[in-house]
Amino acid sequence: MSTDFYTSSIIPYAGIIIKICRAYTDSQEDFEDFYQEACLQIWKSREAFQEKSKWSTWIYRVTLNVCLTLSKKNKNKPYPSDSFTESSENNHAFExxxxxxxxxxxxKLSEVDRAIILLHLEENPYKEIAAIIGTSANNIAVRINRIKKQLKELLDGKIN
Known part of the structure; x- marks a missing residue:
């Protein structure tokens, strides 16, 4: 990967990649693997970007696909008992x-719901979220309302 590409096309969107990778990993080691693989796949697929959407949308799509693929591969992998919260104290990402x-x-959400809420938290319009997820904007609106209720219940119970 060229330094120019990384500097101009990945670093400005690193926050997006980090947030998505954090939501799909439970350890610092997995996070680093997911992040590295997402950056590599963004670089490899750069020629396929047709400018029909924004570059940030492309970053979301590639990163989500990487995370979903790696999550499926890691499903049977035992995770350490440490939560990401505890391990994140060392990297200062979650102070x-x-x-x-x-x-x-x-x-605690399903993989698709995680993707939807992350995109929503980044203030992406429903239409753009729908394009990334592959559904309609109306469906996204309904799902976001359901996800918010589910998150509120989880947070009110302080997550179990």
């Missing part, structure tokens, strides 16, 4: 306890 709780709750 805010409320953010830790939110990510713990998001991890």
């Amino acid at each position: 805010n306890e409320d953010l830790n709780l939110l990510y713990d709750a998001i991890k």
